[in-house]
Amino acid sequence: MEAVGAAGGLLAALALLAFGLYCCYVKYIHAKHDHIPGAPRESFLFGHLPILWRMVRKQEFIHDLFLQWAEKYGPVVRVNAFHRVSVMILSPEGVKEFLMSPQYPKDRLVYGRMFNIFGERFLGNGLVTVCNHEHWHKQRKIMDPAFSRTYLMGLMETFNEKAEELMEKLEEKADGKKEFSMLTMMNRVTMDIIAKVAFGLELNALSDDQTPFPRAVTVVLEGMTKKHIPLMQYMPGKQKLVKEVKESVRLLRRVGKECIDQRREAMQNGKEATLDILTQILKGDALEETRDDESILDNFITFFVAGHETTANQLSFTVMALGQHPEILERVQAEVDEVLGAKRDIDYEDLGKFTYLSQVLKESLRLYPPVPGTVRWMEKEHIINGIRIPANTTLVFSTYIMGRMERYFKDPLTFNPDRFSKDAPKPYYCYFPFSLGPRSCIGQVFAQMEAKVVMAKLLQRFEFQLVPGQSFKLLDAVTFRPLDGVMCKLKPRSLARGCQA
Secondary structure (H helix, E strand, C coil): CHHHHHHHHHHHHHHHHHHHHHHHHHHHHHHHHCCCCCCCCCECCCECHHHHHHHHHCCCCHHHHHHHHHHHHCCEEEEEECCEEEEEECCHHHHHHHHCCCCCCECHHHHHCCCEECCEECCCCCCCCCCCHHHHHHHHHHHHHHHCHHHHHCCHHHHHHHHHHHHHHHHHHCCCCCCEEHHHHHHHHHHHHHHHHHHCCCCCCCCCCCCHHHHHHHHHHHHHHHCCCCCHHHCHHHHHHHHHHHHHHHHHHHHHHHHHHHHHHHHHCCCCCCCCHHHHHHHHHHHCCCCCHHHHHHHHHHHHHHHHHHHHHHHHHHHHHHHHCHHHHHHHHHHHHHHHCCCCCCCHHHHCCCHHHHHHHHHHHHHCCCCCEEEEEECCCEEECCEEECCCEEEEEEHHHHHCCCCCCCCCCCCCHHHHCCCCCCCCCCCCCCCCHHHCCCCHHHHHHHHHHHHHHHHHHEEEEECCCCCCCEEEECEEEECCCCEEEEEECHHHHHHHC
């Protein structure tokens, strides 16, 4: 018995010693970084986390607090969490320095969290999450042909076809009374588009809202949001969600594997392969000495999730903004009418004529970027904006915060598409909804072509009204999305009725 007591005492002493040493280490980290401006820490150990935890409990938007800190403390702001210090870089000089150069890799700790969910491999080492520059560069080079201008021009038929299916579904709701979520409808159409053009899959998410694949994507994204709660997967009340998330990840990867196997077999049998993302993934794999199907699946999931969720959110935010600004809505509809007239199919050449619609979409991305920013790892000490940042620091870059700062955009909370007219000053290095530099989004042009086709058809055919009483707040759920889903009522436009007649 005495031996057990002695062992217990020794363990307690060791735990106390370890805790004391950890506190000394935290004190050392504070000393290294406390010269960097930032809000007072609320806790020695937890740093700013108690403030953020309270906001999460109250369902408040944390990034608006970071915006307040940026306005108060300047363009370089420290954020403490335990022994980790992240530094927000919110100056054009800093953005240019760190994002335009390949020498600052993505932060492994941040992007490593997307490797798996609750033990199930999710995005793995796909194009978005891979941190090694050489590995990323090899993948990117392989993918580039699937995003060339020639290939993208060939996608117009599918963009038109799927957007037309959306219009048919919306016509069923367009009685001026039915209320529905625009976010839900946009999610379904963008999912159908990416499935078809990237992987040759007909998901029919628009026609069948019970199809399991779209639901799996929704569940997985919810899991990505909830996995940040400490020990969540061990909480008794959360076991059902954890099980659903794991099953959903397995479903996504299983469908991906079937899709890859079928395409690989077709290519081996001499069938001419479609020049899509899947073909490029397989061509790249064929150049490798060893086949790595898990990495191929990583990119399947990456392109599928990133290729529909962000565009759906952008389209929904744009509808939300236009619904709040009837004068802007009227102006953009007039442009669409002038470019398209009565025709239904939108040509590639038409996209370049949507000058004001492009400005509307860009302004929507400034105020409501679906991806708030990006994170880099700095290995060597650096001075930026006159402030010394120690080596081995996480750097955070936020297009959301910079897009709402008075120093970069006059009257920043006003939705004003004229900021992006050709005569307006260019917002260099303070507006980067698709990131910047070598790690910028490969699908940027693809996404904006798709957004223009869907929005132009919507504006041509319908008058929309936002349902009163909903909030226009943002929800941080891996991507930024409208909290209330943009509830709308639709009516057919008289112009559209006249054209059909």
